[in-house]
Amino acid sequence: MSDHGTPDHGTYDHGLDPKRRTLHLNAFLMSTGHHEASWRLPESDPYANTDVGHYQRLAKIAERGKLDSIFFADSPVLRGDVGRRPAGSLEPTVLLTAIAAVTERIGLIATASTTYNDPYNLARRFASVDHVSGGRAGWNVVTTAGPEAARNFGLDDQPAHAERYQRAAEFLEVAGRLWDSWSDDAALADKESGVWGDETKIRTVDHAGRFFRVRGPLNVPRSPQGHPLIVQAGSSEDGRSFAARYAEAVFTAQQTLADAQAFYRDLKRRAAALGRDPELIKILPGIVPVLGSTEAEAKALDRELDELIRPEYARDQLAKTLRLRPDELELDAPLPADLPGEDEIEGAKSRYTLIVNLARTERLTVRQLIGRLGGGRGHRTFTGTPEQVADAIVDWFEHGAADGFNVMPPVLPSGLETFVDEVVPILVRRGLFRSDYTGRTLRDHYGLPRPVADVAELAVTG
């Protein structure tokens, strides 16, 4: 998986100064926006979560801004309280395929679980999305925390955190070998002699490991990108080790410059220690830009959104995340003192720690914490004018905290439109972001090479 060949495209050739390091921007899309109360705004369509046209329009806006990619989170379970906000969502590989059909360049990153899928089926699905999109598929690899998802797949509880990551690693190894099971030149298509495929260039993978036994080869020819872009988003110890080995882009939630710098340094160092070029792992902290023409306007939107939150729903959810009963959380008091440590949590460890640290560091009451989380689930919220948001982005980018950002508009479509039409042009003027696409594939946009199928490693099929 980490064995990349010679890049087909210059790493920083984005129609910009090729020597200058430039930003990568991903739009993280979620129905009516990341703010949990966004669906209650007059502009919002509360049925947007199942409306493919809504997402196709959002993707076109992001493509107008020449963003690297769009992204959907996912989990094979109905999450959270259905009363609180739009619940249920279209399966991301299906949704992104529908988007691929109406866009031309923007990258398409779908989340899929290694705990609740089979490598053969999922590798084939991502290869298929890569084919139909002309090389624009990315896979955000998740291990899926929580017992609720486990119960949809015949288990009583989730496998342990470490075991989920071990399975994920084996899953990625198998998927990589399946994607490489066809050489790029396996289809001869020789009409004259009547020989379509060269069977010496299509190989079984014959994987037999702890979690999977898979014979192969894959039942689809090698895709435009070879492998989809591999993305990862967990920041626990296991998550970082996994990212350092496999990820090509990392989404992370960081609240302060110092924390973001520490995370950035740590992950680049880990990747280098594994023999990888640290430039080929792009780190993108989340940012929730609450935008207004003036600072006052931005703050008014922030307030309007927070006032639309129903705190009882949010408290139930927070209690669940912290493994407490809802009545253990008082809205106008701080978090209880005696919470368990991260190592006692089998769920989403990094999110747990982030929430507890945020509450403790800033001495927030439960109600205040809910306001902070309601906007973007613990990601950095930045409220201000387009110029101020651009400054905030450049600040982290130029101070060793980010290779780009995972942009999480609090309200959709308006928050994405404002970002694309008012923040992006500032970044372009500063020479830090492309004014047009120069490549065709998602790997091109991120300046990442196309993996070469390692023929020598694979047995020839009979």
Next chain:
Amino acid sequence: MSDHGTPDHGTYDHGLDPKRRTLHLNAFLMSTGHHEASWRLPESDPYANTDVGHYQRLAKIAERGKLDSIFFADSPVLRGDVGRRPAGSLEPTVLLTAIAAVTERIGLIATASTTYNDPYNLARRFASVDHVSGGRAGWNVVTTAGPEAARNFGLDDQPAHAERYQRAAEFLEVAGRLWDSWSDDAALADKESGVWGDETKIRTVDHAGRFFRVRGPLNVPRSPQGHPLIVQAGSSEDGRSFAARYAEAVFTAQQTLADAQAFYRDLKRRAAALGRDPELIKILPGIVPVLGSTEAEAKALDRELDELIRPEYARDQLAKTLRLRPDELELDAPLPADLPGEDEIEGAKSRYTLIVNLARTERLTVRQLIGRLGGGRGHRTFTGTPEQVADAIVDWFEHGAADGFNVMPPVLPSGLETFVDEVVPILVRRGLFRSDYTGRTLRDHYGLPRPVADVAELAVTG
């Protein structure tokens, strides 16, 4: 699953005489066509198997002819000999989603295996395709014969035939309950009170059976059709029982009117015996129309195609199907006398029997049998003018052998274009096929009701 409510649409209201029984036509699409040598014709693009644009163009042709649906076969394994014909294919739910984005009315039927999928993921994916297509999704339920597929999923061999069908039945029960786990009116979207979903209208399914334990509810709201159209294609004893209980459309391979009539009567009788309205299970035999402006032209195309077959590839494949070594088949001799009976076969039983009967009844040599199978894998091949093909269709339709046809063009796109532009108009003129769509969903086209979620059966979620 079999509990359907009142239809939303008249069963035979297709812009035709509502009292008159009319045809249903499905286009079964396969890269360059069903004839194994079609890729060698000058007109064919031998890389069509991974070209989404090719399939989008085919779907638009079928939609121009107002066909009920298009369909893709599938198996989670690389089948057959890659030298012989285009191998490897895009995953059908992905491919049909890309097609949904560029079409408006035509139904979209994807094959998926109940043996090598999880009900939660697959039910969610079909519900998602149904959402993004506006209610045009169908699922051809297959149990996937053969040890090769099993080896891609951690097994040494396939589960026994009967066990695969038992699993399929339980899979369908679970999927049906997941699709019904949201009432149609579960999303209140009440902005004023801040309550999005009514949690009393979203229910767990709490299934615990022999093959699956699934808690639910599904993580996507109920789709336009409620359930995708359920299609089935195996004609073994187990396959027929399954179809009689669950299928709403049945694809079948029949060579003679008498066999087709017997199959038709048998399946309608079985459905009625289970308390189902036999009109709500549509039986569509396959037909491979080899078309020419004159009979001589059609026969010339037939000959051209058969001469492009490389018999050594076809013999290997035939030997595999018959569980023989290739050297046990002599090209210019009949099949060996001592073949095993259908009950000794764990694979695709009905296909096995069809091939053996075809060879024995018509006293074919292996070479002749290969020619017959090469055109459409054992389906009825009919060579002639558009008028003659229309007559052949009407003959079976009016003599109790078919509710419509699974049209398998030997060459694509030309075979589909000729069918749509020259055969369909004849059927329209005879009052047996629609001249335009009158409904919006795949169920509308087939005259099948939208299933009602059976609320009483399901527990309320906490």
